[in-house]
Amino acid sequence: MDQAIESVRAFNRFFTRHVGAIDARFLDTDVNLAEARLLFEIARQQPVLANALQDTLGLDRGYLSRMIARFETRGWVIRDRLSEDARARPIALTPKGHAIFTLIDERQRTAVAQDLDRLSVVERDDLMQALTKARLLLDPQACARFTIRPARTGEVSQVATRQSILYAQSHGWGRELEALEAETTAAFLRNFKPDREQCWVADIEGVMAGAVFLTDEGEDVARLRLLHVEPFARQRGIGDALVRTCIGFARDKGYAAVTLWTHTVLDAARRIYARNGFTCVSTDVHHAFGDPVQGETWHLPLSQAAIGPHARSPRPVPLAPFGEEVAGEHRGGHA
Structure with missing residues (x-):
């Protein structure tokens, strides 16, 4: 067990550094990784309630609320004002927010493509299988379809x-x-x-x-x-x-x-x-x-x-x- 724990931790240290997870400016943008992840989920699910975002990301409610508030201040998201309860107001990207999301998404795809370009076809398949299997081992319900x-x-x-x-x-x-x-x-x-x-x-x-x-x-x-x-x-x-x-x-x-x-x-x-x-x-x-x-x-x-x-x-x-x-x-x- 000690060896397995160290192996997982060693990979985590490598990967967080490799993808810039602890950078204050993720992919040289004005957001960190957590904010980029939140933008991605808003873009994917919009219009979406804060509760749904919390369930998807597993974030603390207060931390999530503060990030959404910062996005509103920057003019990246807008909430439906029909409800007095902020949690019941659907959230969507503004044109400015969509532009920021598109920039981050394109840079991320480019970074991943650069990693994959260094691999042969067999190595690429090995990597995809290894990553999928790791996800399924850690979360058996990650994909129910076969x-x-x-x-x-x-x-x-x-x-x-x-x-x-x-x-x-x-x-x-x-x-x-x-x-x-x-x-x-x-x-x-x-x-x-x-x-x-x-x-x-x-x-x-x-x-x-x-x-x-x-x-x-x-x-x-x-x-x-x-x-x-x-x-x-x-x-x-x-x-x-x-x-x-x-x-x-x-x-x-x-x-x-x-x-x-x-x-x-x-x-x-x-x-x-x-x-x-x-x-x-x-x-x-x-x-x-x-x-x-x-x-x-x-x-x-x-x-x-x-x-x-x-x-x-x-x-x-x-x-x-x-x-x-x-x-x-x-x-x-x-x-």
């Missing part, structure tokens, strides 16, 4: 890496699991059937928030594999969305059933599967990850042939972390 898209080059291997790290932390499953993860994803890439298989990624502003695979098992059976949702992205419905994407794809491609393999200890994952129509059809105890753990095979029929009296049972497969939720779900957090 998209589901096919995996891009390099992301299939990232899934194996993330699951190995997360399972090691949550369940103590180490090198043996990591080897299985690597073998599973390598086989997917090597034998990929684009018209029958897919890996999907849950994306939040360019950051991988989770993923899932669907592979062809033969004989019209598909297998859901390697479901995971990042800890910062849970409680958003991502796990259900990924599973539904697999089921929809399997139906479109004419599969008769979808099967998966998971573990009894992964309660959150099992709830996702049950919600989406899967049922547990068999269990077995294995020692592949060290201590004995109970694995489960779940099955979802997609056609009458798959649920009839002579329906074929899902074929056993070698042990691999197929269709599991990621580490942390045992604490009650899941997608």
Whole structure:
């Protein structure tokens, strides 16, 4: 914890200096950073009440009132005079205030562009992902929207890496699991059937928030594999969305059933599967990850042939972390 605290503080010191956060004249203008931030929110939300600005910025009411009063004195903002209560008077920029805001905004965009121009395309993407992930880690509700898209080059291997790290932390499953993860994803890439298989990624502003695979098992059976949702992205419905994407794809491609393999200890994952129509059809105890753990095979029929009296049972497969939720779900957090 001490090391983590120092790392965050060191970055804060660097960044406040880098962006001029403690300069009396932010970007060589007549405002400091707090005033520039307030101007930005007025421009974005106008006409806006002081209470709304206070909620957005988290500022002390008195400090906010004094800044707005200074803006009025300078002729940058105007309040609607219909209400005697200042808090109920919508605030808007005057033409002079808009000119000041435009100047600050253009200088800020120029400063950021100069930072980004020094970076390659890959470095720029790395920076955007790092900044977005930092924001989501510190404020998990910063962005509630996500998209589901096919995996891009390099992301299939990232899934194996993330699951190995997360399972090691949550369940103590180490090198043996990591080897299985690597073998599973390598086989997917090597034998990929684009018209029958897919890996999907849950994306939040360019950051991988989770993923899932669907592979062809033969004989019209598909297998859901390697479901995971990042800890910062849970409680958003991502796990259900990924599973539904697999089921929809399997139906479109004419599969008769979808099967998966998971573990009894992964309660959150099992709830996702049950919600989406899967049922547990068999269990077995294995020692592949060290201590004995109970694995489960779940099955979802997609056609009458798959649920009839002579329906074929899902074929056993070698042990691999197929269709599991990621580490942390045992604490009650899941997608």
